[in-house]
Amino acid sequence: MTNATVYAIGLLLLWAGVVVPLTCWVIVRATKARAWGWVLLTTALLVLGVLPATIAVIVYPIRAHRRVPFRVWVAIVWIEIFVILATVFLLAGFDLPWMREYGPYIAKGLWVTILIAVCSIILTVPIALLGALGRLSRNPIAYGVSGFYTSFFRGTPLIVQLFLIYLAVPQLVGGLGLPETIEDIFTFDAVVAGIIGISLCYGAYMTEIFRAGIESVSHGQREAAEALGMSYRQTMRRVVLPQATRVIIPPTGNEFIAMLKDTALVSFLGATLEFTESFRLAQLYGKAEFKNLEAYVLVAGMYWILTAVFSFFQRKLEKRFSRGYVRAAAEKAAEGGLMIRGPISGQPGVP
Amino acid sequence: MLSDINIEVQQREVIVIFGRSGSGKSTLLRCINFLEEPTAGTIEVDGVRVDAAAHRNKGARESIRGLRTHAGMVFQDFNLFPHLSVIDNIMSGPLIVKKQDRAEVEPLAHDLLAKVGLADKADEYPIRLSGGQKQRVAIARALAMQPKVMLFDEPTSALDPELIGEVLAVMKELASEGMTMLVVTHEMGFAREVADRLLFFHEGVILEEGPPSEIIANPQREETRKFLSAVL
Numbered sequence: 001m002t003n004a005t006v007y008a009i010g011l012l013l014l015w016a017g018v019v020v021p022l023t024c025w026v027i028v029r030a031t032k033a034r035a036w037g038w039v040l041l042t043t044a045l046l047v048l049g050v051l052p053a054t055i056a057v058i059v060y061p062i063r064a065h066r067r068v069p070f071r072v073w074v075a076i077v078w079i080e081i082f083v084i085l086a087t088v089f090l091l092a093g094f095d096l097p098w099m100r101e102y103g104p105y106i107a108k109g110l111w112v113t114i115l116i117a118v119c120s121i122i123l124t125v126p127i128a129l130l131g132a133l134g135r136l137s138r139n140p141i142a143y144g145v146s147g148f149y150t151s152f153f154r155g156t157p158l159i160v161q162l163f164l165i166y167l168a169v170p171q172l173v174g175g176l177g178l179p180e181t182i183e184d185i186f187t188f189d190a191v192v193a194g195i196i197g198i199s200l201c202y203g204a205y206m207t208e209i210f211r212a213g214i215e216s217v218s219h220g221q222r223e224a225a226e227a228l229g230m231s232y233r234q235t236m237r238r239v240v241l242p243q244a245t246r247v248i249i250p251p252t253g254n255e256f257i258a259m260l261k262d263t264a265l266v267s268f269l270g271a272t273l274e275f276t277e278s279f280r281l282a283q284l285y286g287k288a289e290f291k292n293l294e295a296y297v298l299v300a301g302m303y304w305i306l307t308a309v310f311s312f313f314q315r316k317l318e319k320r321f322s323r324g325y326v327r328a329a330a331e332k333a334a335e336g337g338l339m340i341r342g343p344i345s346g347q348p349g350v351p
Numbered sequence: 352m353l354s355d356i357n358i359e360v361q362q363r364e365v366i367v368i369f370g371r372s373g374s375g376k377s378t379l380l381r382c383i384n385f386l387e388e389p390t391a392g393t394i395e396v397d398g399v400r401v402d403a404a405a406h407r408n409k410g411a412r413e414s415i416r417g418l419r420t421h422a423g424m425v426f427q428d429f430n431l432f433p434h435l436s437v438i439d440n441i442m443s444g445p446l447i448v449k450k451q452d453r454a455e456v457e458p459l460a461h462d463l464l465a466k467v468g469l470a471d472k473a474d475e476y477p478i479r480l481s482g483g484q485k486q487r488v489a490i491a492r493a494l495a496m497q498p499k500v501m502l503f504d505e506p507t508s509a510l511d512p513e514l515i516g517e518v519l520a521v522m523k524e525l526a527s528e529g530m531t532m533l534v535v536t537h538e539m540g541f542a543r544e545v546a547d548r549l550l551f552f553h554e555g556v557i558l559e560e561g562p563p564s565e566i567i568a569n570p571q572r573e574e575t576r577k578f579l580s581a582v583l
Contacts, residue, residue: 221432224426225443226386229420229444229448242434246434324434324436
């Protein structure tokens, strides 16, 4: 096939895959004939497809001349998915002006989401470190306490733990007949109860991650440090933990992302006006205005963006800690990005 | 298992310990700096004396650490710290254990690196070094503590044959400078050339002991003869 033929076919497919569904959508909006629109749209999307069109029109001519980076391919696929989703949503009568109006109100709750997440992260790390050292300890008290802790907090649902801390603990303290000041201390605000619950729960999961990370550092490393005369603390802090960190970061990043999303559970505790996180706001606005689709899509997008930003920093951190573990050649390859090699023009060809 | 081991090492003396694997030669080295916990006996390095029976109490732990700072250890599999550059590996002892100033330690570390022939590798990470280079850095790291005695636990056993020479050369130089050394090795050429005394280990006891000329040329015991004929 010559380039011109491919290009022509591609244009045809593009027309069929994009122009047809768009026209359908306009017709559908004008006539309110939804059923018809659906038939036309799905046919156009699935049979003809936006994907082969772009591959033919954009990728093929480029590919014929130089290699196309893998990530460009991936980006195209992502864009396709978003185009398809957007078309479907618009067809379903998505209320964009409403989203524009209420988006900022829902986004205000992100600060509470971030506040809960950041506080929990700061609290979780020392909890997990202590837990891990306890799990590795030969002291029966340290081992027993950390074992009880991880067992309970990994063995019960987070939402139950949140209610225990928010509602059950004050009752417990009240029942003990302690002075009112102490009772007040243990009567938490929803956000505070959320931070405590999430930190304890994720601290238990991360205890196991930290323990595995510390155990992954070879015994020889510890011996080398001890042979130099380092104490237990010095060996841990200067030799074992820095090496364990490299192993710990990827799964910990996953835990942080899960944690960020689980802040939404705090909304079930109820919240004061100035400390309401996004999910709760989306629920309230969406319900009040019968705009559930818009509200939840909006808030889902916000969480998604937050976690994406988070993953980005996680990758940076991983790279930093992999110093000393990457050989020269591998490092160069990683910097260049993953490439799929296409035919390179001007190369002596095989007849 | 070791039993009835009684050795005294003089200053500047080089002792080579050899014998079949499992005969207790590594265990002896590891007992000297308490990486292995002896059940009975006394160990003394440069005036720091630790009794095995008391090694669990806090005071004994302090003196074990003191003892370790006087005894440099080189391992079979190097055990360099992979997260630190070569120069930071060498400085780790003085900086962390002796809490010396970086400015004060750095010139010494560079000198040691030059001495083991790796002056240009200061900022590399261990993963980029060959086995022989790693072992030479490990020797420099142990020397940075300015130990009174160096313990070598099969320092060339994990190396490709063509890399053994560079490590032995560094060890020979060290011996010629008067370092007190205990070396567990099967390199009998090195033993013949450098050692003042050989110890043949067999099933946890020292079966034969003496200068290399005597032991290698004229072993008294059947086990020694058998072992030597296998490695020579």
